[in-house]
Amino acid sequence: MKFLVVDDFSTMRRIIKNLLHDLGYANVTEADDGQTALPMLQGGNFDFLITDWNMPGMPGLDLLKAVRADAKLKQMPVLMLTAESKREQIVEAAQAGVNGYVIKPFTAVTLKEKIDKILESRAGAK
Amino acid sequence: MxxxxxxxxxxxxxxxxxxxxxxxxxxxxxxxxxxxxxxxxxxxxxxxxxxxxxxxxxxxxxxxxDSRLADLAEKEVPDARHRLEHVLKLTDEAAHATLDLVERSGPLAERTGVRAAGILPLWQRFRDRNIEQKDFQILLAAMDAFLPSARADSEQVRNNLAEVLMAQGYQDISGQIIRGVMQLVTEIEIVLVSLMRLSSVESVRAAPAAATSSRGHGPVVPGVDHGKVVSGQQDVDALLSGLGM
Known part of the structure; x- marks a missing residue:
């Protein structure tokens, strides 16, 4: 399973990458904002997108909308991992088609739970 | 005249x-x-x-x-101070958490090393087939004690390292808060420059509009009003499940 982790802070990308490794997902690529991530997604056969919201360039919500608007990418599981915690924002992300929403600071257990849940529901839908 | x-x-x-x-x-x-x-x-x-x-x-x-100037002076500058205080607190806590974990891990690694070193001479004699029955019994007892303790200690060190990794997350949160304060400083600069250029009765123009919701609002800072925010992951899950997710 190939993951793309999008966050403007390299420390956070490292944390997520390490946690994914611990969960058995060794194939993890990084991007520092939506603008960099979108062409990577379009050309990279990724299976799972984990993205922050608040980033310079293209923010995570716009990346999510771009993914959902792209015929090739629209089915991709997207987990938002962000410090954005306004209720209206979470509703907005849900309406834009996010599959999971984890707020920072987060725990390894929460990340695992959400990824498992998304993958389970994907497997069930197939 | x-x-x-x-x-x-x-x-x-x-x-x-x-x-x-x-x-x-x-x-x-x-x-x-x-x-x-x-x-x-x-x-x-x-x-x-x-x-x-x-x-x-x-x-x-x-x-x-001028309302913008009043807002900046009365609300946003004190808010910025509050935000930076929060950054100080976050960095302080993360540094202490990391130091605590390093201090707790050091003795565990050392204990494993010392015990292994204590066993090595007998182990070497055993490998050289030059060990008496009595010493062999001592070696077995030492190995019996060492192996489970080495396993437990190294597992604890591994857990501590994982926690050290997680403690570095402060950099992301504090970086976002500092960036927000930097935006405020830029805004203050714009207002001050306008004031300097103020001729006769021209009013000071309002500062640039705040970030749109698509760009995000940044992390919640305790004591600063952010409107309706969730209190934690459980709150997020409840909200999303209410939306049918």
């Missing part, structure tokens, strides 16, 4: 008093100076000066009541 010297003689003193009181923004002195004008030109001069005073007052009023 009177000669210039006449004008200076007749009005010089009164005009000087008027100018001085206007610069000092002293209404009483200004009115007294106005009353001191000697002849018929008085009423026209009075009207002009009154208009000038009103304009001056208007400019001062606009200056002092």
């Amino acid at each position: 009177p000669a210039k010297t006449d004008l200076k003689e007749r009005y010089g003193q009164a005009v000087a008093a008027l100018t001085a009181s206007m610069h000092a923004d002293d209404e009483v002195a200004f009115a007294t100076a106005l009353g001191g004008f000697p002849d018929t030109a008085e009423s026209t001069l009075r009207t002009d000066l009154r208009e000038l005073t009103e304009n001056l007052r208007f400019a001062l009023d606009r200056f002092s009541t």
